[in-house]
Amino acid sequence: MSDNKINFTIDGKQCIAEEGMDLWKAAMVNGIFIPYFCHLKDVIPAGSCRICTVKVNGRCMAACTTPITKDMNGAVVENETPQLEEMRKMIVELLFVEGNHFCPSCEKSGNCELQAMAYRYKMMVPQFSYNFPLRKVDASTPKIYLDRNRCIQCKKCIRAIKDEQGRSYFAFYKRGNKLEIHIDHELAANMSNELAQTAMDTCPVGAIIRKEKGFDTPIGKRKFDKEPIGTEFLKK
Amino acid sequence: MSKAIVATASLAGCFGCHMSILDIDDKILQLIELVEFNKSPIDDIKEFTKMCDVGLIEGGCCNSENIENLINFRKNCKILISVGECAIMGGLPALRNGIPIKECLDEAYLGGPTTGICNPDKIMPNDEELPMILDKVYPCHEIVKIDYFLPGCPPRAELIWEALTALLTGKEMNLPYEVIKFD
Numbered sequence: 001m002s003d004n005k006i007n008f009t010i011d012g013k014q015c016i017a018e019e020g021m022d023l024w025k026a027a028m029v030n031g032i033f034i035p036y037f038c039h040l041k042d043v044i045p046a047g048s049c050r051i052c053t054v055k056v057n058g059r060c061m062a063a064c065t066t067p068i069t070k071d072m073n074g075a076v077v078e079n080e081t082p083q084l085e086e087m088r089k090m091i092v093e094l095l096f097v098e099g100n101h102f103c104p105s106c107e108k109s110g111n112c113e114l115q116a117m118a119y120r121y122k123m124m125v126p127q128f129s130y131n132f133p134l135r136k137v138d139a140s141t142p143k144i145y146l147d148r149n150r151c152i153q154c155k156k157c158i159r160a161i162k163d164e165q166g167r168s169y170f171a172f173y174k175r176g177n178k179l180e181i182h183i184d185h186e187l188a189a190n191m192s193n194e195l196a197q198t199a200m201d202t203c204p205v206g207a208i209i210r211k212e213k214g215f216d217t218p219i220g221k222r223k224f225d226k227e228p229i230g231t232e233f234l235k236k
Numbered sequence: 237m238s239k240a241i242v243a244t245a246s247l248a249g250c251f252g253c254h255m256s257i258l259d260i261d262d263k264i265l266q267l268i269e270l271v272e273f274n275k276s277p278i279d280d281i282k283e284f285t286k287m288c289d290v291g292l293i294e295g296g297c298c299n300s301e302n303i304e305n306l307i308n309f310r311k312n313c314k315i316l317i318s319v320g321e322c323a324i325m326g327g328l329p330a331l332r333n334g335i336p337i338k339e340c341l342d343e344a345y346l347g348g349p350t351t352g353i354c355n356p357d358k359i360m361p362n363d364e365e366l367p368m369i370l371d372k373v374y375p376c377h378e379i380v381k382i383d384y385f386l387p388g389c390p391p392r393a394e395l396i397w398e399a400l401t402a403l404l405t406g407k408e409m410n411l412p413y414e415v416i417k418f419d
Contacts, residue, residue: 096325103418104321104389105328115418122416124385125324129378132326134334219419228413 006068008075010054015077017068024052024063027079033230034079035088035120037095037113037204038154039064049154051091051117054079085121092117093126098177100132100149101205107214108206110222114152115205116229135180141188143196144208146181151207153179161199163187169199181207239269240289240404243313244276247302248329248373249295253320254278256390257292260397267397270404275312284312290403291316292396293382296326297374301367310380315403317384319396321418323376324385330373337371389419 004019010032017026022045027034037049047065054063055078078084095101095114103109139145157170158181169187173180191199199208219225223232246254254277260267273279274288291313297303310316321327332340345351345360376382384403386395395415402409 100331100334102321102325102328102331105331106419109419118418119413119416124387124416125318125375125377130325130333130375132330132333132372225417226414 006072008072010077011079021068023066026068034063043159051088089121095152096126097128097130106206107209113204116224143191150205156202160202239272241274242271242290243274243288244292247295248298249322252390253294256393259393288313292319293323293376294319295322298329299367299369315383318376318382319386321389325375326373333372
């Protein structure tokens with residue numbers, strides 16, 4: 001076996017991955033799904049949502065920011081244990097009460113990863129009380145509107161949506177639960193339809209919505225109507 | 237076996253969840269074999285006449301009447317179920333949460349685009365017969381103890397049927413993935 005292959009186990013299953021790959025992707029390569037919100041293929045991980053938390057040799061780590069290193073040879077990784085799944089369900093519940101997530105009136109409903117994760121964990125009602133914060137909507141750019149009520153502050157849009165020169169269309173202001181996503185109005189004035197669509201698809205929730213599109217997929221045909229989140233990755 | 241007694245109410249809701257209860261097709265004949273309705277818009281019984289086994293609540297609490305009604309249901313029902321998004325998290329009426337109540341009323345009665353024609357005297361409804369509007373719309377479980385939650389807008393008829401029959405017959409619920417949805 002070549003030097004850069006690392007052996008480890010996830011929930012007892014033998015896994016092999018290349019050194020340098022992140023643990024989230026390594027699990028996927030080995031046919032194991034780890035829940036995620038803020039992680040995105042080919043983008044530097046941020047580790048901001050923490051739903052991908054796994055235990056590596058008994059220690060809690062965000063799978064997306066944990067690289068596969070030589071030290072991981074023989075590591076024991078826990079993923080779908082009752083304790084971790086309970087913690088993940090709690091993260092989903094906290095995200096639901098922290099923002100204003102009105103699923104029935106949201107254009108992203110059915111394609112929303114937060115909602116799909118709640119279905120995965122069979123969340124009937126969050127165990128925490130609702131915050132109902134007052135957050136502003138920015139609909140001043142021509143292609144998209146930004147509804148911060150639905151934002152889960154994963155910063156995916158900042159990391160992924162850039163122009164040819166690498167300038168981000170989005171930026172954040174303040175930190176923690178006060179974090180607000182803002183949009184560069186000058187750049188966004190000339191945003192292409194394709195990039196607007198990519199921005200909407202990149203957002204795990206309905207915080208970035210394309211204008212003049214709305215509810216274009218009928219109920220029953222949306223991404224998570226028939227299949228739980230995760231199955232779409234493991235089929236590939 | 238004596239029939240279980242069911243009561244239903246629509247608080248700050250649109251009656252969509254009640255429509256979904258009626259959407260169980262021919263199973264409605266089985267339902268009538270299984271339950272007897274007490275206070276409910278379905279049979280138009282206005283007051284509780286006996287203790288009920290199950291209370292189904294649609295809608296959240298947006299005014300003082302909703303609160304009284306909900307507390308009354310808690311007192312008269314052994315099991316209380318929040319049915320639908322509005323009962324669970326306030327739903328669409330709760331879109332006003334976060335906006336001060338004065339701003340909401342001013343927009344509705346004084347500053348709205350049609351109020352100049354419809355309300356030239358700029359009257360704000362203040363009759364004592366009218367229930368007091370609350371500062372925000374509250375989910376039912378933030379007012380009284382709720383035993384079970386059925387999400388959806390409305391919850392699928394299948395979900396309501398499965399939950400009710402599981403509760404009344406003691407059999408286990410077997411729900412496919414498609415049945416639990418928030419929209």
